Amino acid sequence: MPVERRVFATLDDGTQVDQFTLTSEQLQVSLISFGASITNFIMLTKNNLDVCPSYPTIDGYLDNPFKMGASVGRVINRLRGGQFSIDGKTFDVDKNFNNTHCIHGGRKDFVHYNWNVEDERLTDNSVTLSHVSEDGDMGFPGKLTVFATFTLQCNELTVEYNATTDAPTPVNLTCHCYFNLAGHSAGKTALMEHTFQLNADHYLFVDDDFLPIKREPADGTVFDLRLHRDRVFYAREDLLTASITIPRKHLVSVGTCIGKFTKTGKFKLLITALPLIADYAQYKVWLKPSSEQSFLYGNHVTKAGLGRISENTPAYAGVVVYSMSDVPLGFGVAARSTAECRRAQPITNVLLHQSDVGEYIRSESDLLS
Structure with a gap:
């Protein structure tokens, strides 16, 4: 699908900030030229979930103390004492962290500039923006030209940074997006339910100013995120x-x-347990062919769709759900006992949906170990 381009805002000096929207079958990503910032990261599901926190207007990006979604540089993280040396020469850069260290490139880092649009590099699934940081910018040596390319392919967004300089200089760029996979409006409670894995056997121990001191083994610590x-x-x-x-x-x-x-x-x-435990279930429910698809879309089952139910199944017991050909379909809860099911009206819910094999398609990322 072709890239959509619109005017996001106009700055006080008349500069135009553009917004670009990239769309695939599974994702829709929007970004603006100001700070080369990602503003939306929408998973195109039934609820079109936006998992990337952002600001609603340009005002948030003009300040943007948290670097929300922005391209950060010249050097992300902290430079101790706001200094570094190259070829025996010491350079003093902007000390914007506790008036002692430099963080993310200084007070006016790349986040606070409206990047240039590389029109000749625009494609149906890719946008390239550029920024020139002049020699001496925030104290850094050399003229640095940076290109940020955002490419959306199927279910993957790639952000690629390239830079050239006319003098030796430190360069360490990143895309400073935040993510809440439950949707950015879901809040902290949902965020704390996330599962995170990082195959790193060491971590950096930091001081009170969050500057690395030493490299430590992760084994047996809360920072061992391999497990x-x-x-x-x-x-x-x-x-x-x-x-x-x-x-x-x-x-x-x-x-x-x-x-x-x-x-x-x-x-x-999880539904991945179904083939392992289905045969051992004490209580089972079989669905008529006419109600299988509805169940696999996450719906409850009425008496009209019930094929049969295990004898002596109590109300609110957990059950394994089968097709009439004995294929396991998912897990559920009996809304009525066996005896109550016999007396129920055709429109009465007799089975409450919990999970089904359709999750292998709908929720693949949640099932991955």
């Missing part, structure tokens, strides 16, 4: 035996993730 502490896996004995021969640093996971513990300590069973 699936909140997830429960099922693995065959032969897989576990084979895994012993694989070095720890190369072993990401073993087996199938069948559930996880929430932050409140509750255990949530």
